[in-house]
Structures are given as C-alpha cells and as structure tokens.
Amino acid sequence: MLAKTFAVMCILSFVCALITGRTDALTPAIFAGTSRALDISASLVGMTCLWCGIMNILKKTGAIEMLARLISPVLRLLFPTACKTGNGIYECAASISANLLGIGNAATPFALSALKEMQKDNDGAEKASDDMIMLTLISASPISIMPMTVITLRNSAGSVSPTKILVPVWICSVCGFIITVILVRTLAGICRGKRKHK
Amino acid sequence: MSLVSSIIVPVIITLIALLLLFSKKDLLESFNEGAKSGIKLTVSLFPSLILTCCAASLFTASGAGEILSHLLSPITALLGIPSEILPFLTVRPISGSASSALLAELFENHTSDGYIGFAASVIAGSSDTLFYILAIYSSAAGVKNTRYAMPAGLFTMLFTTVLACMISGMFI
Structure with missing residues (x-):
C-alpha cells in the first residue's frame, strides 16, 4: 500500500507540475523531503x-x-x-x-x-487486522481537548479570541471519533461476514 | 485546561522518578530495555518516513493540491465547504507542515476570526495527517495492506470538515 501510494503520488505530482509549469520545483522538493524525514526521525x-x-x-x-x-x-x-x-x-x-x-x-x-x-x-x-486499523484511525482523528498548534497559529495571526475554536473543535473531534469507531466496526463486521461466506 | 496539558508531563516524570527511587524492582533496567526497543523501532521506520516525506513534498511543490481543489470545488460547494479552504483541505491529510503554512496564509488573507479562518481552524484542530500516520503505523506493524483504513479515514475527515463548516457559522 505504501509502495502504491508513493508511486501514485509521484506520478500525480509530476503530471501536475507539468500542468502548473513548476517542474523545476520537483528536485528541490525531493531533497527537502529527505531532510524533513531526518528532522522527524x-x-x-x-x-x-x-x-x-x-x-x-x-x-x-x-x-x-x-x-x-x-x-x-x-x-x-x-x-x-x-x-x-x-x-x-x-x-x-x-x-x-x-x-x-x-x-x-x-x-x-x-x-x-x-x-x-x-x-x-x-x-x-501482510493485511492489517481490524484492531490495528482501529488504533490507526482513532490516532488520526483523536478527541482533541487542547489543539495547541492551531491556537498558537491563531494567536500569531492576531486573532481576537484564539481559543474561541475550543467548543467547535471538541464537538467535531468527538463526532469524528464516534464516526471512526462506528465505521471501523461496521466495515470489520462486513469483511468478517464476507470471509465466512467464502 | 492548558494548565493540565502543560503540567501532565512533569507530573508523569515525577511519578516515574519516585517509582525509580522507592521500588524494589530493577526499574532502570526496564527503562533501558524499553528505550533500546524504541531505537530499533524508530530506525525501522526511517525508510517509510523517507518515502512519505518525499511524496508529501513532491505533492505540495508541484501544485497538485491546487489542481485537486479545482477538480473538487463543484462537489464541495454542494456540501457547504467554502472553496477558499480547499487548498488547505487537500493538503491536510498529506503534510502537517504544509497545511500549517496554508492555514497561516488563510489567516493572512481572510483574518483568523472571519468565517473562513474560523472554519479552517476548527478543521485543523480536529483532523490529522492521515497519510503520514497510515504509512508509519503500517510500517511499524509490518503490514503492507491497510484494507479499508484509507477510505474510512478520508470519509471521517470529510465528515468532520462538513460538520466544522456547518457549526462554525454559529460560533463566530
């Protein structure tokens, strides 16, 4: 999956760069990517x-x-x-x-x-188990109690009230979490049903 | 609330320190074992990280996000998502740094307290870099096929985006 995603994104990026005329930004982007990977690591x-x-x-x-x-x-x-x-x-x-x-x-x-x-x-x-997918997706849409990064960005931009987003963020992240759990359990059940019928 | 967030790590570290002082078991050895396995884990992730970061970097540099936004705008208009936040939205699952940069740009052009800035902030606070997380987590687990994870994750993000756009109007 990673290989396919990487391949698709590279080809897509190349095609888009041809369309937008930014082909000379591609090579520096690769080097920026590798150094970013090092920073993250x-x-x-x-x-x-x-x-x-x-x-x-x-x-x-x-x-x-x-x-x-x-x-x-x-x-x-x-x-x-x-x-x-x-x-x-x-x-x-x-x-x-x-x-x-x-x-x-x-x-x-x-x-x-x-x-x-x-x-x-x-x-x-080689296939991810349902529990693995659940953990991955609830890490990707967690219940966000204190979104520091966004609040800091809003503060730097001179927002009148940076923390006004707290209640909507709570609502959205809780709903997102619930939807994720429902989705994963439903899809897991469907896949398990299909496997039994085989 | 931010007091809790900032104090929680020192509290945990203090508790661990107390445990190390007063426990009869050899906890320092446990820590070493854990830390060593941590190093092995991170090193094994590095190749996937390279691929992910390069792909994300290429995506943002080539302007693919903007083209994708143009293509998606008729659909997103139906869902109530303003077209100005589309470039930010398309990059959000792919690269955290690029999406932060685009968010800052949105704040500059549309103010952080207006509808667009507010909705974008709510989306940013309740979503994450799906692509990066999927890549790193599947690499750590050693699985190659993530099955329905990507579509499910994208659907959830779409859902929270629509919800954010709907309720932002009420909070401004």
Missing part, C-alpha cells in the same frame, strides 16, 4: 526511547494494568481481539490516554509499540 528517536522506556517501567510496576482495567469497557469496544489475547492492550490503553491528556508525542510511540504487539495476533500477515 531525530525528534521521533528521542521521544520514542523515552516513552518506550517509561512504558516498560509502567508495565513492570503494574501501573499500566490499573489504567487498562479502569478503561476496560472502552478497550473491549475498540479492540476486541487485543483484549482477548492481551497482546498490545496495555500499549493501546496508554496511547488512548496520552491522546486524551494532550501528550501527542507520547501517544505515537505507545501506538507504534501496540501495533508491533498486535502483529503477533495477526500471524505476521
């Missing part, structure tokens, strides 16, 4: 190491187990397979909690570890 390494280390401590002390038990009804709804087998469920609990608390840079490493664990349930298959 650099920050990712640091915070991934820190939070994965903390995750291990939380596992060892049983703190994460307490958290998972606290939100277990939610976890059972979102990640039925992982709840049954226990693979990656603590990391999922940590990731969801981190997202809610607004520490996005902890949520990502937790989610990445969760996915690695979930692959064990998946028998190493």
